[in-house]
Amino acid sequence: MHKLITKFSPLLLLLAVLAALAAPGRAxxxxxxxxxxxxxxxxxxxxxxxxxxxxxxxxxxxxxxxxxxxxxxxxxxxxxxxxxxxxxxxxxxxxxxxxxxxxxxxxxxxxxxxxxxxxxxxxxxxRNATGSIIIPLLGTIFGLMILSFAFTMISIRRKPRLPLGTPRNYGFMGGTICPKCGRPYALHFLKINLLVGRLDICPHCGKWGIVHPLPLQTLRDAEAAELDWDKDGKGQVKEMSEEEKLRKDLDDSRFQ
Ligand SMILES: [Zn+2]
CATH class of the missing domain: 2.60.40.10 (Immunoglobulins)
Incomplete structure (x- = not known):
């Protein structure tokens, strides 16, 4: 037994030294x-x-x-x-x-x-540091918005009135139907994205509206529907009353 302890004592000593060294390490x-x-x-x-x-x-x-x-x-x-x-x-x-x-x-x-x-x-x-980042950024955004408005307005002014029922090219942006005049048009590349939709300007009536891209078939149907409009109005759509709309919907459903 005594021999065993003697034999292990260098090991115990080593462990004691290691423990002592480790203590400040832990601290x-x-x-x-x-x-x-x-x-x-x-x-x-x-x-x-x-x-x-x-x-x-x-x-x-x-x-x-x-x-x-x-x-x-x-x-x-x-x-x-x-x-x-x-x-x-x-x-x-x-x-x-x-x-x-x-x-x-x-x-x-x-x-x-x-x-x-x-x-x-x-x-x-x-303030100077913040302004040096934000002011040019806001300036660029507002500048682009004003430019896009200007280009859109100019293109609308210059464009001759499109005859009713003309098939349109809606491009890769897709097309929509103006909520104001009911005529389909190609969405503009520079439009304003809102949470509820896109604010875009109608090239036919020049009015702003919140619109969504629509399927091509819906747009073609809208083009065809223009032909049925009252020619005396020269493309100006009469506002349908709720009653008229309801009657039209009923008439439409009768043919299906
Ligand atoms: Zn319109």
Whole structure:
């Protein structure tokens, strides 16, 4: 027995040494991870920030309290999970700042978090930075919309009136029937997509309407239907009353 212990004692010693070495290693694994979260404001992803931000800390379970720091100065603490503190960059001088956090263990030991470098922008710098992205973008969008309106209006003005019943080429955009005059037309390439449909302009009556692409057969039927219209009206469709529509539907169904 004594021999056995003697034989194993170098191994036990080795284990003891390993355990001693591993202990500080475990302590180092117990880290505090600090993250910066934008609540309301500007952040360009490269550390340039302005507005309302939060420091979030993921801490080991035995951390009782987290102290949040900017440039090593405490700006507040949180003693409950999730450890978090909101701050406004406008309360600090613009420029480079270091954000960090310290976790306090029950025995008074402090654990430091990683540090985050952030360039606090003044509200004016933030506005300029935001504007430099958004204003050209909005300008481009509005410019395209105005151009598309202008081209559509010009093409409608120049186009001679299409005789009733003329077969139309609806192109790859497809066609639709104007809800105002009832004549079919090819959808314009530049139209305004809305949630409820597309806002497009009718080349026949020049009125805007919310339309959907329709099957080709429906469009051909609508072309043919134009021939039945009152020629005296020169293509101007009389608005059908609800009663007339109902009667027409009944008449149509009778022939089926
Ligand atoms: Zn129309």
């Amino acid at each position: 180092q694994e117990v880290t505090m991870v600090l993250r910066l979260q934008r609540d309301f404001g500007y952040g360009d992803g490269s550390g340039r920030i302005q507005g309302l931000f939060s420091m979030n800390v993921t801490a080991p379970a035995d951390v009782e309290k987290v102290i949040f720091q900017i440039d090593g100065q405490s700006i507040g603490e949180d003693a409950s999970f999730p450890f978090k503190l909101q701050f406004n960059t406008d309360n600090y001088t613009p420029g480079l700042h270091t954000l960090s956090a310290v976790g306090k263990l029950p025995d008074g030991v402090e654990i430091a978090s990683n540090e985050i470098q952030a360039q606090f922008l003044s509200p004016e710098e933030s």
